[in-house]
Amino acid sequence: MSAAAIPVAATEPRIARPSAQSAIAEPFWIRALLIGVALAFITLFLFVPLAAVFHEAFRKGWQVYLSAITEPDAIAAVKLTLLTAAIAVPLNLVFGIAASWAIAKFNFRGKSLLLTLIDLPFSVSPVISGLVYVLLFGAQGWFGEWLQAHDVRILFAMPGIVLATVFVTFPFVARELIPLMQSQGSEEEEAALVLGASGFRTFWHVTLPNIKWGLLYGVILCNARAMGEFGAVSVVSGHVRGQTNTIPLQVEILYNEYNFAAAFALASLLALLALVTLALKTFIEWRLRDATSQPEQE
Amino acid sequence: MDVATTQAARSGRPSAIFRLMPGFHLSLGFTILYLSLIVLIPLSAVFFKTFTMTWEAFWAAVSSGRVLASYRLTFGASLGAATLNVLFGGVVAWVLVRYHFPGKRIIDAMVDLPFALPTAVAGIALTALYSRNGWIGHYLGPLGIKVAFTPLGVVVALTFIGLPFVVRTVQPVLEDLEHELEEAAASLGAGRWQTFARVIFPGILPALLTGFALAFARATGEYGSVIFIAGNMPMVSEITPLFIITKLEQYDYAGATAIAVVMLLVSFLMLLTINTLQAWSRKRGQMEKI
Numbered sequence: 300m301s302a303a304a305i306p307v308a309a310t311e312p313r314i315a316r317p318s319a320q321s322a323i324a325e326p327f328w329i330r331a332l333l334i335g336v337a338l339a340f341i342t343l344f345l346f347v348p349l350a351a352v353f354h355e356a357f358r359k360g361w362q363v364y365l366s367a368i369t370e371p372d373a374i375a376a377v378k379l380t381l382l383t384a385a386i387a388v389p390l391n392l393v394f395g396i397a398a399s400w401a402i403a404k405f406n407f408r409g410k411s412l413l414l415t416l417i418d419l420p421f422s423v424s425p426v427i428s429g430l431v432y433v434l435l436f437g438a439q440g441w442f443g444e445w446l447q448a449h450d451v452r453i454l455f456a457m458p459g460i461v462l463a464t465v466f467v468t469f470p471f472v473a474r475e476l477i478p479l480m481q482s483q484g485s486e487e488e489e490a491a492l493v494l495g496a497s498g499f500r501t502f503w504h505v506t507l508p509n510i511k512w513g514l515l516y517g518v519i520l521c522n523a524r525a526m527g528e529f530g531a532v533s534v535v536s537g538h539v540r541g542q543t544n545t546i547p548l549q550v551e552i553l554y555n556e557y558n559f560a561a562a563f564a565l566a567s568l569l570a571l572l573a574l575v576t577l578a579l580k581t582f583i584e585w586r587l588r589d590a591t592s593q594p595e596q597e
Numbered sequence: 598m599d600v601a602t603t604q605a606a607r608s609g610r611p612s613a614i615f616r617l618m619p620g621f622h623l624s625l626g627f628t629i630l631y632l633s634l635i636v637l638i639p640l641s642a643v644f645f646k647t648f649t650m651t652w653e654a655f656w657a658a659v660s661s662g663r664v665l666a667s668y669r670l671t672f673g674a675s676l677g678a679a680t681l682n683v684l685f686g687g688v689v690a691w692v693l694v695r696y697h698f699p700g701k702r703i704i705d706a707m708v709d710l711p712f713a714l715p716t717a718v719a720g721i722a723l724t725a726l727y728s729r730n731g732w733i734g735h736y737l738g739p740l741g742i743k744v745a746f747t748p749l750g751v752v753v754a755l756t757f758i759g760l761p762f763v764v765r766t767v768q769p770v771l772e773d774l775e776h777e778l779e780e781a782a783a784s785l786g787a788g789r790w791q792t793f794a795r796v797i798f799p800g801i802l803p804a805l806l807t808g809f810a811l812a813f814a815r816a817t818g819e820y821g822s823v824i825f826i827a828g829n830m831p832m833v834s835e836i837t838p839l840f841i842i843t844k845l846e847q848y849d850y851a852g853a854t855a856i857a858v859v860m861l862l863v864s865f866l867m868l869l870t871i872n873t874l875q876a877w878s879r880k881r882g883q884m885e886k887i
Contacts, residue, residue: 325789330696337692338704340685343733344757345710348722351732355725394631401624413628415872419636422864424818426838427857430845431639434646439850441642465635489617498619520712527715529821534842547717547821554721554825563725566718573713580713581706 352570355563367564375541376549376565379457383545384525387464391521392514395472399510400502403480404488414477420469428466429534432459455537460545463531468521475517476510483509516583523576527569643861646854658855667837668859670748674836675816678755682812683805686763693764694771708764711757716821723754724826746828751836754822759812766808767801770878774800803878810874814867818860 325333357364367373398417402410420428435441436453446453453459487509491501507514529547536543544552546565553562647655658664692698693705711719727734727744737744744750774797782792820838827834835843837860844853 333688334692334696334698336685337689340689341704341707344760345707347732348719348726348757349710349714351722351726352718355722394628397624397631398628400620401628404618405621405625407621407625413632415868416632416636418868419640422814422818422868423640424820424838424857424860424864426820426841427643427818427860430841430853430857431642433845434642434850434854435639437850462635466639469635485618492617492619501619523713527713527718529715529717530838533820534845547715550717550721559725562721566715566721569715569718573710573715573718576713577706577709580709581702 349570349574352563352567355559356567358563359560363560364564364567367561368568370561372541372544373549373561373565376544376546377568379460379543380526380545380547383457383461383464384522386461387468387525388518388522390465391468392472392518394469395476395517396514398473399476399480400506402477403483404485417473418470420466425467425528425530426534428531429463431466432462432535454535455539456543459535460532460543463535464525464528467528467531468525471521471524472514472517475513475520479510479513480506512583512586516580516587519576519579519583523572526572640861643854643857646851647858650851650855654851655855658852659859663831663835664837664840664856666832667835667840670751670834671817671837674748674751674755675813677752678759678816679809679813681752681756682759682763683809686760686808686812687767687801687805690764690767690771694768709761711760716758716819717825719757720754720822720825723750723757723822727753727826745826746830746834748827748834750826750828751823751834754826755816755819758819758822759816762811762815763805763808766811767804770801770804800881803874803881807871807874807878810867810871814864814871817863817867 324330368377398413401407402413433440433454436446436459437443438447440454453462487505488501491505492498496504526545527547528545529551532545533548533551536545536548538544538548538552540549540552546569550562550566550569553559553565650658689704689708693701693708724731724745726732727737727750729735729738729745731745734745742749744753778796778800779792782796783789787795818838820836820842823836824839827836827839829835829839837856841853841856841860844850844856
C-alpha cells in the first residue's frame, strides 16, 4: 500500500491523502480532547461575553431597552458616531486606493519603508494616537495659540474626534488592497491602456472590478473600528454629553454612573454592528477565495 | 503562472510599464502627503515635545514608582495573555485546520470577534461576567479567586483582545504544511508525538512566535477593554496607557508625552521583531516548498 502511494504522491498528492490519513491522524481521544479544549476556550472568551452584553441589555425588559437607545443623548451619540465614520472611512478609502496603486503598479526606492510606515498606526497605543493631536491642537500645542486666536475648535470637538478616528483606522483599506493588487499584476490594465483607454477609464472598468471584494473587505473592517474606537477618541473628545460623545464614550459614562441597563443597551448596538461586520467579512472571504482559486484552475 | 508573469513584468520591462501606467506621481504624492499629515507629523510631535524637557525631568517622569508599577503590570499581564493565546490559540488553529466537527465554520468566523467588537463593549461585558455576582465570578468567588478589579482581570481582558492574532497567523501555515512530510515521518517509524515534535512543531514555530509578538504588542497598548475590569488602583492595577491619560487630565503634558515616548519605543521594537519573525517565517515556508 505505502509502496504504491509514494510514486503517486510525487505527482498527484491529493489522491494519496485519504489512504495515508490514518497513519498521520491522532487517536480519537486526543482529537476529542483538543476539540473540547478549543471549544471551551472560544466559548469562555468569545460566546459568553457576547451573550452577557445582550443579557444585561435586556435584563430590565424591552421598555427600558427602547427608552435607553432612544434617549436624546443616546441618539446624539449615534449620530456623531455615524458622521465620524462617514468622514473617516471615505478618506482612508481614497488613501488606500492611491497607496495600493502606487505600491502595486510601480517600482520605486523606499517601498518597503513606505509599507512599514503605513502599518504604523496599528502598533501605536490608541491613547497615544489621541495624545498626538492634543500636542498639536491643544491649548499648549503647536497650533494651539493660532487656533484660539481664530476661534477654531479642533480638540474636544468633532474635528478632533474625526482626526483621531482617521489615525487609528488609517491602514485598514490600504493593507487589504496592496497584497491583492500586487498578486493581480498589471497585465489587464496594460491591455486596456494599449487599446487606448484613459487612465481613469482603465481604473474604473478594469482595476475596480478586480479589487471590489478586497475593497469592500477593507471598508467594512475600517468602518467597524471607526465606529467602535474608544481610547483615541476618549483623549480628544472632552466628553460633553449630547455633543462630543460617540457611542463607546456614552457607554463608558453610563456605565460609570451605574446605569448598567442603559450602558449595555447602547453596547448591544455596537455588538450587533460587530456581528454584522463578522457576517459580511466571512461572506466576502468566501467570494475572495472563489475569485483567487479560479485562475489557478485554468 | 501568476508568479511567473508578474516576475517577468517586474524584472523584464520595468521601463515600458513605467511609461505606460498612469498616475504614478499623483498616487505616490497623495500617499506621502496624507501619510505625513495624518501619521508622521503628529507622531513626530511626541518626540519634539520630549526634546523640550531636560534629561532629568524626562527620567523622573518615566521612572517614578507609580509608572514603574504600571510598566510591570502592563508588560507582565501582556506576557501572560500572549502566552495563554499561544497555548489555546495554537490548539484552536490546529482544530480548525485538521479536524471536522459541527459548528466549525461559525467558530472560525467568531475568532475575529475581538477585532470587530469595540473594546469598551468587551470591557464592560468581561467586568459584568467576572464581578462578584457575574456568571463566572460567582463560581470563582467561593474558590477565593478574584478576577475583576485585580491584575488577573487585566490578563483576562488582554487575552480576549489578543485571541485572533495567534489563530490567524498559525492557521494558514498549518494549512500549507505538507502532509507528505508527516507521512514520510510516519512511514519511517516515527510515532505521532515524535512527528509533531520534530516535523510539525518546527514548521509552525515561526508563526507561533509571530502571533505571540503581535498579541503582546497589541496588549501593551490596549486601553478600552482593560480600564473597566482593572479597578485602576495606582501601584496595583493601573496600566501604563491609563497613567498617560491620568497625566493628561492633570495637564502634565510633558509627563504624559515622556511616558508615551517609552511606549512608542517599545512599539517600534516590537514592530521590528515582528518584521524579522515574519521574514523568517516566509523563508521557512519557501524552503519547505522546495
